[in-house]
Amino acid sequence: MSSLAPTTSLGEFVDVLFGVLLREPRYLIQDDVHRHFSMLYQFRQHEIRQTDWETNVSHNQPVSQLPIADLEDAIFSWAVSYTAERHHPLMSTYAIDSAQFALTHAYGGPIGSDRRWRIAPLFPPPLIDKSQPRLWLFEDPQFKKRITEQVGRLLVLVEVPPQARCVFPSASATEVRLEGGSQFFFKIQRCHLSSGFYDHVAMNAIDDAEPEMYLSKSFRVYGKTFVPSDDHWDYRLSEPPLPEVLTSTRILRDPRVHGWSLEVPVRWITHVIVRDDDKTSVIPAPDWRP
Numbered sequence: 001m002s003s004l005a006p007t008t009s010l011g012e013f014v015d016v017l018f019g020v021l022l023r024e025p026r027y028l029i030q031d032d033v034h035r036h037f038s039m040l041y042q043f044r045q046h047e048i049r050q051t052d053w054e055t056n057v058s059h060n061q062p063v064s065q066l067p068i069a070d071l072e073d074a075i076f077s078w079a080v081s082y083t084a085e086r087h088h089p090l091m092s093t094y095a096i097d098s099a100q101f102a103l104t105h106a107y108g109g110p111i112g113s114d115r116r117w118r119i120a121p122l123f124p125p126p127l128i129d130k131s132q133p134r135l136w137l138f139e140d141p142q143f144k145k146r147i148t149e150q151v152g153r154l155l156v157l158v159e160v161p162p163q164a165r166c167v168f169p170s171a172s173a174t175e176v177r178l179e180g181g182s183q184f185f186f187k188i189q190r191c192h193l194s195s196g197f198y199d200h201v202a203m204n205a206i207d208d209a210e211p212e213m214y215l216s217k218s219f220r221v222y223g224k225t226f227v228p229s230d231d232h233w234d235y236r237l238s239e240p241p242l243p244e245v246l247t248s249t250r251i252l253r254d255p256r257v258h259g260w261s262l263e264v265p266v267r268w269i270t271h272v273i274v275r276d277d278d279k280t281s282v283i284p285a286p287d288w289r290p
Contacts, residue, residue, distance in 0.1 A: 004122055010074060011064030014044045016122060017102060027111045027119075027213045031267050032101075034288035039098035046078045069127055071106055075099045076143070083146055088286060089154055089272050092147050097219045097266070104215065111213045119215075154188045155226060157245065157271040157282075158264055164207035166262060177203060177260075184252040185226040185273075186264055203262040220263035227258035243282040245271055 004013065017040055021033050028036075047060040063074045079099055082092035103109075107128050108121030121128050159182070160166065166178035178184065201222075210217065272283045 004068060004124055006067065006069055006124060006127055008068050009064060010066045010068055010071060011044055011062075013068050013071070013106070013122070014040050014064070014102075017105060020105060026211055027117070027215045029209055029211070029214075031288065032216055034290065035094060035267075035286075036098050036101050037290075038286075038288050039094055040102065043075070043078050043095075043098070043102075046074070046081065048074055048077045068106070068123060071103070075102065080143075080146065088283065089274070090151060090266070090269065090285065093151055093221070093266060094286070096147065097216055101215065111215050117213045151188050151221065152190050155273040155275075156186050156188060156269045157183060157251070157273065158186045158268045159183045159270050160205075160268065161207060161209060163209045164205065164268070166203045166205050168202065169204055178252075181250070182252060183248060183250045183270075184257065185228065186223050186269075187226045188221045188223040190222055201262055202260045205262055205264055205268070207265060219267075220265050222263050223261070225252075225257050225260040225262070227253055227255050243280065245282055246273070246280070 004016070018037065021028075021037055024030070024033055044064045046063045048063060048066070049058055050061045051058045063078065066074055079092060079095045081087075082095050104119050106121065106123045108119055111117040111119060160178050160180050162180040164180055165176045166182075167176055205220070269285050271285060274281045274283060
């Protein structure tokens with residue numbers, strides 16, 4: 001039975017989620033725990049614009065002071081705030097996964113796609129009943145379009161973790177195409193909330209570090225491997241010298257690798273590559289470790 005009341009503040013709710021993370025639940029990996037800690041702390045600091053309809057006066061209200069009944073509106077405001085240009089290009093994507101973590105614990109739900117395992121709700125029954133089917137945020141087409149417009153077509157650098165690999169669906173487990181430690185360029189085509197009718201996955205990304213019950217199993221972006229060439233991205237137009245990370249001999253440059261489609265776990269992304277006119281900038285992925 002939940003100890004939270006409808007009048008409980010979102011600040012108190014986030015404190016409860018911090019307690020969940022401190023226990024390092026088996027449906028998360030350590031990278032997720034560190035990232036959710038950081039993102040939920042920022043969510044708690046977020047301010048939402050509210051209007052007093054009697055006086056028609058608007059003011060900023062800290063999310064931490066809002067009641068838990070306002071969770072969805074607060075999350076929407078917070079996630080959308082990361083689509084502004086001043087933020088890291090992937091920050092809205094990170095925010096959405098942490099928002100899904102919060103919502104799943106608030107209202108309860110399955111762990112990933114395995115419906116045999118469920119997380120018990122923290123919210124009291126009146127709010128859970130009221131929310132159905134109000135969890136509209138991640139199904140809203142305009143919201144998904146807004147996020148995809150930010151991350152779609154981003155060029156990123158990916159590194160396959162030591163316990164991971166990429167294989168063709170028809171290949172056996174021993175026929176590894178990209179092994180742990182491999183680095184490759186990857187062009188994101190859409191955010192992890194969206195899917196396309198003609199999406200085709202040529203390779204499967206497998207990570208043995210992920211538990212069988214994994215809450216962030218779907219936290220992957222669809223796109224294609226990318227090998228620079230005269231026909232694709234011409235790095236020779238960039239102002240020399242190129243950032244050292246782009247000249248690494250570990251990065252796959254075999255043209256036969258170009259265009260392989262797959263869904264890459266977002267935590268495999270190490271850098272975002274942004275080209276402005278003739279200058280190439282490399283933005284490291286956030287380091288969530290304390």
